Amino acid sequence: MASDSLDELRSLMKSHSPPLDALVVPSEDNHQSEYVSDRDKRREFISGFTGSAGLALITMNEALLWTDGRYFLQATQQLSDRWKLMRIGEDPAVENWIVDNLQSDAAVGIDPWCVSVDTAQRWTQAFSKSRQKLIQLSVNLVDEVWRDRPAAEIRPVTLQPFKFAGCTVADKLKNLREKLVQDKAYGIIVTALDEVAWLYNIRGNDVSYSPVVHAYAIVTTDLALCYVDKRKVSSEVHSSLSENDIEVREYNTVSSDVSLLASGKLISSFAAKASEENGENVVNAGHIEDGSQEKKLIWIDPASCCLALYSNLNSDQVLMQQSPLALAKAIKNHFELDGLRKAHIRDGAAVVQYLVWLDGEMQKVYGAAGFFTEPEETHKRKHQETEKLTEVSVSDKLESFRAKKEHFKGLSFPTISSVGPNASIIHYKPEAGTCAELDADSIYLFDSGAQYQDGTTDITRTVHFGKPSAHEKACYTAVLKGHIALGNAVFPNGTTGHTLDILSRIPLWKNGLDYRHGTGHGIGSYLNVHEGEKIIIIPLRTVLYLHSGNKPGYYEDGNFGIRLENVLVVKEADTKFNFGEKGYLSFEHITWAPYQKKLMNLNLMTPEEISWVNSYHSTCKEVLAPYLNDQEMEWLKKATEPIASPAS
Incomplete structure (x- = not known):
């Protein structure tokens, strides 16, 4: 199937305007996730390689797959003879290979939703040496040939209780807004799925093995929005978000709202309703009241924000650095x-x-x-x-x-x-x-x-x-x-x-x-x-x-x-x-x-290393004892009997 799909892809590349000399098929989804849903496994579909990390490049004459050392052997076994394995760290990076092997003025197609800002900028800089162009496609060409692509499933959003989260959504938003002010930003676009889930204390089942929801968040100093398929949101979850002044909007409206955010015209329905009730004018997000000419910034994480959303912003108004939620999420309370x-x-x-x-x-x-x-x-x-x-x-x-x-x-x-x-x-x-x-x-x-x-x-x-x-x-x-x-x-x-x-x-x-x-x-x-x-x-x-x-x-x-x-x-x-x-x-x-x-x-072990193993095993036996029956405990006691040093 992948072999036939390669031929179909090349036909689409040839008929595209402008014609494409190469097509990049990354592993990532719209959120630059490591693990993706079945319907987003485009690179796996086209190449047959099932590893979680890799990038496919298809030209009119070649099909290449880049992956890292974890998958060299697996890729060798899974790729057909129509594919060439490129070993990351040993072979040239994809952008260098393109520069060295494709003609000047070559057009390289990408789905801008599946490529991060920093990756796109790195490729663009590399291609400029030979006047090669990165072409943002309006449709994903792999989807056009993937006839049995899995359908999107409607799986419910759930709440992560405070007894497990340990921090309220209100406090998380407060801390995030303080960080925005500190870094002279008035808003942030949150694109990583686990960051959205952590920030709003929600969980889901949109990606196998990862309890996340396909969702975006936009937070400014005066509004908070959650972009998700509303069919997934129960009344309980909706009420919980509303209690924290978080407005739920449809998942596919995030792009237009990013444009509004860039122009200072993004408002929440909560603010609009409150202003209307009070007979006041609605103040646009990011509007500066004090007459200052300082341009406030919109924060994006270039590693997780896709090129499609970034393209709706003016480059001089963007603060590009790691999301403040990355460290906040990593610091376990x-x-x-x-x-x-x-x-x-x-x-x-x-x-x-x-x-x-x-x-x-x-x-x-x-x-x-x-x-x-x-x-x-x-x-x-x-x-x-x-x-x-x-x-x-x-x-x-x-x-x-x-x-x-x-x-x-x-x-x-x-x-x-x-x-x-x-x-x-x-x-x-x-x-x-x-x-x-x-x-x-x-x-x-x-x-x-x-x-x-x-x-x-x-x-x-x-x-x-x-x-x-x-x-x-x-x-x-x-x-x-x-x-x-x-x-x-x-x-x-x-x-x-x-x-x-x-x-x-x-x-x-x-x-x-x-x-x-x-x-x-x-x-x-x-x-x-x-x-x-x-x-x-x-x-x-x-x-x-x-x-x-x-x-x-x-x-x-x-x-x-x-x-x-x-x-x-x-x-x-x-x-x-x-x-x-x-x-x-x-x-x-x-x-x-x-x-x-x-x-x-x-x-081959030192007395100190043997002592460490004995100490670890002793603690292991102690902490697991309440959860094991007599037979299991006898086995563990034998498995953790102290080791005598050969010298003793």
Whole structure:
């Protein structure tokens, strides 16, 4: 299908006025989201590549796909021979490839709703060298050839209660408006879905695994608007928004309202009605009463605001910098932190219950040595035909354990359940019917998480139910050492994530090994599992910033993959000194599930590292005990028995 669609696209490109020499098909939707709804997966449709990150470029003679190191192996397997894989970090960036490979005056088509302002400006600057042009299309050409494109679904907007949000909408708007005044802006266009959801304390189900709503917000010093399909808004949600003087407008009116905002003519119906009742004139948003000639600014985040909306503004009236909501959302309040800690304890219990079940099944079905036992020899075992375990069937079992926990709303991303060679595919997604069967003599990696109404979780563990090789144990131990080193870091306030990232890689680098992904990312409070920067946190400016910031790994194509991941909270460190009066920070682990001792080479670990594992395991056993039955608790006690140092 994708092959035929390529030919149809090229026909549309040729007949377009002006004719297009190339068409860019990004992964993002109108909000520049990482994860998008099924109807917005245009790049996946046209290329066949299912990874969450990537960009397709179609010319009259070539089809190319750019993606990052997480997906190199997956893309190689999924792309047909009509496509060429471009490896980000190794091959030229898309704009450089266009400049070097297309003729001068080439026309490159884009859907301006699906390209961010900063990306469009970067491309425009690069193309200017050879007089190539970026053409904003009035319709998305992929939609024209995608005949069975999924229809838009009407899914209800819900409210996030104060007991979980920990901050009222009124207070969030007050803080945002104070920031607008501070930065000499009179309004902001909020385009990122999780920022709109966080600001208005609403949630939804418009994007799988992310409890967000397709919505925009415009907030000025005197009005607040929410742009959403009104069919999704119940009377309860409408009343809650109205109580905070937030007017609900139709989703597709945001573009015209941005134009009104730019001209100072955007007014709310609340203000108009109040003025009419009082016999007063309506004051336009942004109107300056004091006679000042100073031009007040409209704030946009160039990374999440699309080119289509930006094009409705005058460039000299735009304040382009990161949204103030990004940091505000990242700084978890005490209610959110409390909920996140509790959610991770319940989630850890589900993971342990899963491991107990899986350990028993692997021994029963495959005659495996099990989670604790390392046999003298390893050999292939045949499964009992009636009890086949696959990557999908076991991941479904993990979800069933989570589904029984309080406040469970669903998974936070598709579970990565991967055996042997599949574990080397960093963002592997098993599919029923084609996925691998579990193998007691191969590494098994599962990276998974859940959405609970009080918090979002993300955890990765790597295990082996047979006899791991010396090489597998050495690699696992190197990953674990980096995991421990980063988790134990103490650093001055303002340290960048790039600086800390090296700590998790040093044990691998010593052996000439590495991994092609970031070491951490922000995580939401019942919001997106990936929040903010991909590499830990940049910068570290608060003790309340929560992030999934410790996931080093190692992957051998066609052989195995190893990853360990915990969620951490940045907290104040108790240091003897305070050089530079900066204040020093450290991490608090809030993820609870044991590491497999059988995969550790204790001769490669320091006494301090072994002590850390013992301490973590002791706390793990303590916090999970109330959620486990006697059998599960006995298993956990064995999994967390103290490790003796080889030297002792």
